[in-house]
Amino acid sequence: MKYIDEFRDGATAQKIADRIAAEVQPGKRYSFMEFCGGHTHAISRYGISGMVSEQVNMVHGPGCPVCVLPIGRIDLAIRLALESGVIVCTYGDTMRVPASDGLSLIKAKARGGDIRMVYSATDALTIAQQNPEREVVFFAIGFETTTPPTALAILEAQRMELQNFSVLCSHVLTPSAITHILESPEVRQYGTVPLDGFIGPAHVSIVIGSRPYEGFARDYRKPVVIAGFEPLDVMQAILMLVRQVNSGRHEVENEFTRAVTRDGNLQAQAMVSKVFELRTSFEWRGLGEVPYSALKIRPAYATFDAERRFDLTYKPVPDNKACECGAILRGVKKPTDCKIFGTVCTPENPVGSCMVSNEGACAAHYAYGRFKDIAVVVQPATAAN
Amino acid sequence: MTRKNYVRPLDIKHGRVDMGHGAGGRAAAQLIEELFVSALDNPYLRQGDDGASFPIPAGGRMVMATDGHVVSPLFFPGGDLGALSVHGTINDVAMMGATPLYLAANFILEEGFALADLKRIVDSMAKASREAGVPVITGDTKVVERGKGDGVFIGTTGVGVVPLGVDISGRNARAGDVILLSGTIGDHGVAVLSQRESLEFETTIESDSAALHTLVATMLAAAPGGVRVLRDPTRGGLATTLNEITAQSGVGMQLEEASIPVRAQVDAACELLGLDPLYVANEGKLIAICSPDSAPAVLAAMQQHPLGAQAAIIGTVTEDEHHFVQMNTRFGGRRVVDWLSGEQLPRIC
Numbered sequence: 001m002k003y004i005d006e007f008r009d010g011a012t013a014q015k016i017a018d019r020i021a022a023e024v025q026p027g028k029r030y031s032f033m034e035f036c037g038g039h040t041h042a043i044s045r046y047g048i049s050g051m052v053s054e055q056v057n058m059v060h061g062p063g064c065p066v067c068v069l070p071i072g073r074i075d076l077a078i079r080l081a082l083e084s085g086v087i088v089c090t091y092g093d094t095m096r097v098p099a100s101d102g103l104s105l106i107k108a109k110a111r112g113g114d115i116r117m118v119y120s121a122t123d124a125l126t127i128a129q130q131n132p133e134r135e136v137v138f139f140a141i142g143f144e145t146t147t148p149p150t151a152l153a154i155l156e157a158q159r160m161e162l163q164n165f166s167v168l169c170s171h172v173l174t175p176s177a178i179t180h181i182l183e184s185p186e187v188r189q190y191g192t193v194p195l196d197g198f199i200g201p202a203h204v205s206i207v208i209g210s211r212p213y214e215g216f217a218r219d220y221r222k223p224v225v226i227a228g229f230e231p232l233d234v235m236q237a238i239l240m241l242v243r244q245v246n247s248g249r250h251e252v253e254n255e256f257t258r259a260v261t262r263d264g265n266l267q268a269q270a271m272v273s274k275v276f277e278l279r280t281s282f283e284w285r286g287l288g289e290v291p292y293s294a295l296k297i298r299p300a301y302a303t304f305d306a307e308r309r310f311d312l313t314y315k316p317v318p319d320n321k322a323c324e325c326g327a328i329l330r331g332v333k334k335p336t337d338c339k340i341f342g343t344v345c346t347p348e349n350p351v352g353s354c355m356v357s358n359e360g361a362c363a364a365h366y367a368y369g370r371f372k373d374i375a376v377v378v379q380p381a382t383a384a385n
Numbered sequence: 386m387t388r389k390n391y392v393r394p395l396d397i398k399h400g401r402v403d404m405g406h407g408a409g410g411r412a413a414a415q416l417i418e419e420l421f422v423s424a425l426d427n428p429y430l431r432q433g434d435d436g437a438s439f440p441i442p443a444g445g446r447m448v449m450a451t452d453g454h455v456v457s458p459l460f461f462p463g464g465d466l467g468a469l470s471v472h473g474t475i476n477d478v479a480m481m482g483a484t485p486l487y488l489a490a491n492f493i494l495e496e497g498f499a500l501a502d503l504k505r506i507v508d509s510m511a512k513a514s515r516e517a518g519v520p521v522i523t524g525d526t527k528v529v530e531r532g533k534g535d536g537v538f539i540g541t542t543g544v545g546v547v548p549l550g551v552d553i554s555g556r557n558a559r560a561g562d563v564i565l566l567s568g569t570i571g572d573h574g575v576a577v578l579s580q581r582e583s584l585e586f587e588t589t590i591e592s593d594s595a596a597l598h599t600l601v602a603t604m605l606a607a608a609p610g611g612v613r614v615l616r617d618p619t620r621g622g623l624a625t626t627l628n629e630i631t632a633q634s635g636v637g638m639q640l641e642e643a644s645i646p647v648r649a650q651v652d653a654a655c656e657l658l659g660l661d662p663l664y665v666a667n668e669g670k671l672i673a674i675c676s677p678d679s680a681p682a683v684l685a686a687m688q689q690h691p692l693g694a695q696a697a698i699i700g701t702v703t704e705d706e707h708h709f710v711q712m713n714t715r716f717g718g719r720r721v722v723d724w725l726s727g728e729q730l731p732r733i734c
Contacts (some may be wrong), residue, residue: 009716010717013717044720045720046716046718047714047719047720049717051717051718100398106404107401107403110404111401111406231716231718248463345394346393346726347411347723347726348412348415349393360391366723368720368723369720369721370721383721
């Protein structure tokens, strides 16, 4: 397929893998965190970690927007659907995230909640237009990638003077989460999570540009390579990070030059800043309260803010005690370090958020990589009739 | 260490049916095993195939298979609910190695459904049945109140006879066997998705909906006794169907991604939606597992038939106590091809 196959070419992949193997320094370990769930997904789906040098260790970071959504926020959406009779619209991945009382949005739907999966914020607007007698709430989640469409939906709703549309805004910001990880005691004080560099998120950077990462690359002396989600992008980014580490550099490099610029999409940024402002603090699943890490709707658009419209009060809910999602999201533990991984916690019955979306570290490892934990005979046995 | 494919039992006391139970993946398999098979248990049901093969007093064996057909939208490029309800059940009978003979159909209609649309569906059903040479010989119609159905649901049941010497079942795969696929995957699922409300996109992809019994007859004739397993990868797609077979036969599988035929347009649509073609539904494709010595003849026979022109060998059956389906990716890596979990949902970014 044009524009896709070029980035999935096995022969080129092998060349990059050979290059990485040639350039890693003897006896040295390289730990890189891929921040974005898209990268986690690509690494697992294409078996990348088995192709690059064993000296390179990929650490899955908190970059899946579904994974970092705290239980309390999903509870708010469920309550709107079940108790206030609201039509709740949200993206597909969000439907299965475990919430309180054994519920999730998909289970609340089976209990009678009018919960609809949409493919875009605009679809939620259409549903509001088609149901003027009902309140319609768009449960908006995601990083900087999905924020501009939400802003656009609010501006459109204002233009159309829609009276029954509002947004439960749970948009979060990437750079503050990376900073938070680098400030965490495990990384800063104890050094239990050796992080030598980051693969930065491509889609997010199309919107915000590569500039927002420059500050912390400099302050924390950690190289960042912004990379696309095709497997060759990821492998190239690993090679670029190895080279930066070897030469003692800590710069922001852009592997995804086909779409990312230093300044990003200024028009989208202007629209986002017109509609949203910073929250002073926001709870992330697995990371806890992270200062200035999320957005809320500006007072000028209060009528479209579901939190004000329905007088919602956020109540934090602790994760299941056995669940290690928090440590996994911070890169402190691997999915297989969790006692309930693959036994109590499976994609059918996710206990923690990392097992929900296939971009989550646990779900990706369960779905694509768990053969590595168990010795499996893969050679065909003698033919038998 | 053997792990069950799903661990927590169904929560009968508090649980509710959700959409994942109908998506043809592991949740659906769990519901069938722990609720239906557990309650209605008998040796035929326990075979776990798409149909049941049973002896008849006069000698020989028959197959009976039943299937409920629900699809939204009712009309899609290359097909509609009517043709689908005929093809789906004929295929379930054919996948047991049987020659389909007769169909029964029941209709659950929603109050208010347009008769013109119903006529289109029934006419299409009649055409499919005539073309396949498998008549609908009995039926039933019920109407439910407006809001209690989705326009029209069709349940069809098919019976057929198993030729002497034929023994096809999902339990028959053995290590060393060869896995064949009759053509491109994902066409039906993408054709239906392209028409779905709020997701419409332009594509020339048409559903592959087709009755596969003549293809099966050709394959069985080409290598008597060589075909061990037949299965049509419908909901849950190729991946889930292969996982069902590994669980039934107690084996593993090793696939080669580069050998699995996928149309470029299907690949592109899946890319756009964040879906994996391995999990997208098909209605006119089959998987065959054959003994290694019979595979070349079966493949050649498939490629001679119009419904198997793009048939390919896609992998091998392995010994594996964990029943993993594994795949060498086109990219050069290796991964597990797992069961579908719940519904395949588009990723958010």
